[in-house]
Amino acid sequence: MNPEVQAFFDPATWTVSYVVYARDGGSAAIVDPVLDYDPKSGRTRTASADALIAFVRRHELTVEWILETHAHADHLSSARYLKQQLGGRIAIGAQIRTVQGVFKNVFNLEPEFRCDGHHFDHLFFDGERFAIGELQAEAICVPGHTPADMAYRVGNAVFVGDTLFMPDVGTARADFPGGDAHLLYRSIRKLLALPGETRLFVCHDYPPADRTPQWETTVQAQREQNIHVHDGVTEEQFVAMRTARDKTLDMPALILPSIQVNVRAGELPPPEANGVSYLKIPVNAL
Template sequence: MIQDRNLALAARQIERAQVNKSLRPSIAGFFDEATNTVSYVVHDPKAGEAAIIDSVLDYEPASGRTSNASADRMIDYLTSNNLKVMWHIETHAHADHISAAPYLQEKLGGKLAIGREITRVQDVFGKLFNAGTEFERNGSQFDKLFDDGETFGIGGLEGIALHVPGHTPADMAFIIGDAAFVGDTIFMPDFGTARADFPGGDAHQLFRSIRRLLSLPDKTRLFLCHDYKAPGRDRYAWESTVKQQREENVHVKDGVSEEDFVEMRTNRDKTLAMPTLIMPSVQVNIRGGRLPDPEDNGVSYIKIPVNAV
């Protein structure tokens, strides 16, 4: 029996959807190879209502130019299927791509949502980037801040948010019907798990968050935010199940202790370079995907702290 009340609520939701097909979402994944990110359109086929999860704004770091090709692919899909966007959901403040949520909101409507602990991330990175007192650190850049166990709907689909910190303090998993969108907690079983060495990250928390997710019913569909093609695999993939992860995940399958995981994760993280787009991505995403305010010449600037990280 699951003792975690909010996890038990999520499990019952998943079980209802596995019995009743009308409670299962239709899901389209959009892979951005430049950042190895998967964005999703999740919708209720009957009601025609949809959520966009972890959208990508194209950004060229050498020139500092943005473009909307990735977001426009999603718009084409949504409009061709006559879908109404209700939510723009961020699983966390991404360090590897800039969110396209403001652009998509302008075109399609809908509310922008993230986990309530985004305020902790805003505080840490607001100081790093010397954002000043004009930068609000209360999550007000978002329309909705989700708490652990909070429920929501997309048409007739049931949704519940679960707090899964470790990669960052603010990571959330969003369970919609029988599908879990787990952000940067876990990857395909042959690749393992997310890093935990960003400010506010914690390998112990990450292990517990992953094991929490892997306590969901075996057939729960897990949709991942990234894939990097593990050695020996020639294609990108981003869907697995709880059962598959428990049996096969190279970092955190059944039988791996928290102590062993933390030792592995800590040692592995020491070998990893910072993501190419971490400075622009975090700086923009803590603002809900909006660029810093233009300066007196009308141009927005991304700061790069020198010798500070």
């Protein structure tokens, strides 16, 4: 059975979240939800998440899973808020434990912060199969952008996170802590070995000036047209391109607040004695 896919584009972070379901009144998964965050004031809002909630309730869906493709560096996750409102299990790749270990040191997180992934309800391993009601799904480990990147295959649809972008945008960077351009190339080739008609849904779009944002493509289109990794591009060529390009890129605007929340499955750091949660800015650390 192939899924129905409803996309929600957040223009503030160029992020696409998804509701994946078989039919009205059935079960659903939410992929990569956004928590709105204003870096000027430090305030969060739930408008993006509330749009997903409204869709789920309008179609009478039961949320079984809230799937994170990785610990995002460009937006905060609303997974915890969505679980409170709709239920479901928050899941991510098992290598999130490695990412937690890296960033516990970067942010000098509280001693009680355990790097064992317990913040999430489930940790997926490569090839693990699971169900979304009537839909059969598979977790596909695709490291390279980060160690914990996971794609989710549901019927003829694959949610690829940041591993691939639209063909005219290319591929994800690989210079974050734990990133590896060699692994990214191999992960992409794993995805592009799927049948050509397989639908690929990306997590972000940064469109050129001559088109509006898009988020659905196919394996065949990527193999023929992806500007970074179309058929014929060798691993050595890709790594050289990716390494040179990554040196020119600024850090994402929300990397510092995002990571601190996303390694906790969308939960803010514990409130301090005055009842306020704080996000840290490590000076000269990245």
